[in-house]
Amino acid sequence: MTRQQLIDQIFSKGTYLCVGLDTDPEKLPEHLKGRPDAVFEFNKAIIDATLAYCVAYKINTAFYEAQGLKGWDAMERTVRYIPDTHFRIADAKRGDIGNTSTQYAKAFFEAMPFDAITVAPYMGADSVLPFLEYENKWTILLGLTSNSGARDFELLDCSRSQDVLVDGVHTQPTEHGKLFEFVLRKGNEWGSAGNLMFVVGATQADAFARIRELTPDHFYLVPGVGAQGGSLKDISEQALNKDCGLLVNASRAIIYASEKEDFAQEAGAIAQQYAYEMKGYLAALQR
Numbered sequence: 001m002t003r004q005q006l007i008d009q010i011f012s013k014g015t016y017l018c019v020g021l022d023t024d025p026e027k028l029p030e031h032l033k034g035r036p037d038a039v040f041e042f043n044k045a046i047i048d049a050t051l052a053y054c055v056a057y058k059i060n061t062a063f064y065e066a067q068g069l070k071g072w073d074a075m076e077r078t079v080r081y082i083p084d085t086h087f088r089i090a091d092a093k094r095g096d097i098g099n100t101s102t103q104y105a106k107a108f109f110e111a112m113p114f115d116a117i118t119v120a121p122y123m124g125a126d127s128v129l130p131f132l133e134y135e136n137k138w139t140i141l142l143g144l145t146s147n148s149g150a151r152d153f154e155l156l157d158c159s160r161s162q163d164v165l166v167d168g169v170h171t172q173p174t175e176h177g178k179l180f181e182f183v184l185r186k187g188n189e190w191g192s193a194g195n196l197m198f199v200v201g202a203t204q205a206d207a208f209a210r211i212r213e214l215t216p217d218h219f220y221l222v223p224g225v226g227a228q229g230g231s232l233k234d235i236s237e238q239a240l241n242k243d244c245g246l247l248v249n250a251s252r253a254i255i256y257a258s259e260k261e262d263f264a265q266e267a268g269a270i271a272q273q274y275a276y277e278m279k280g281y282l283a284a285l286q287r
């Protein structure tokens, strides 16, 4: 999917909601548990009920990989079931030496029809670039994540002075910032606002203004509303740009809205509430 197609979807439907399919077989409604195809049946019902209120789905691959072969099968059938009007994200958090990243990219962009994959930036350029080689596919680089562990590395002050020779004169310009700011700047060099997004956690609202300053045009995948307590209002007020620039994900708050037979209907109702709120924020944008 191209950037323009994504923007058109967002503004024609009035939503920037991403539904997270973190489908845990242990949390399925009782009437589905034990059925051979339970995970796919559950996902199919959730997709049917939420399609009108979202523009993206994020499949967290961990929940499928944990089930072995039948999990991979359910993941593949789920991504193929999502219509291509919707942005399909593999939340796989990959990234390795170049030739291995190439295989990861093939797995999610060729063997399966995902539009985007989440990628960890830790191993640097050669681990990220293979994902960016695909036309109309997206790399979503972990920027500032929603979890408490973000403090361990991402929020470290990494300001540094480097010796640079300019016209025969040694100077030492200082590059300021926290580690995640270096990731945003480097990411900007590797990709563009047309093929690269950043993950920014909804629980990190204080940092949103600074992040927008560094990456004014990029889309952010924002997880952390709902179960993790992030505020849709705060994120939207601080980080929407003229093209929207946000995909806000909620997983558990939507897919486990009810543990009974009405699970899909309740999921649809929660998605509709998020979409209703988003429509208001989009309407207030000056385009």
Ligand SMILES: O=C(O)c1cc(=O)[nH]c(=O)n1[C@@H]1O[C@H](COP(=O)(O)O)[C@@H](O)[C@H]1O
Residues within 6 Å of the ligand: 020, 022, 060, 091, 118, 144, 145, 146, 147, 199, 200, 201, 223, 224, 225, 226, 227, 228, 249, 250, 251, 252, 253
């Ligand atoms: O990359 C992600 O999607 C992600 C990054 C992050 O910083 N925090 C985060 O929660 N996530 C994912 O977003 C989803 C959040 O799920 P809920 O908290 O249930 O809405 C999970 O699939 C997480 O793995």
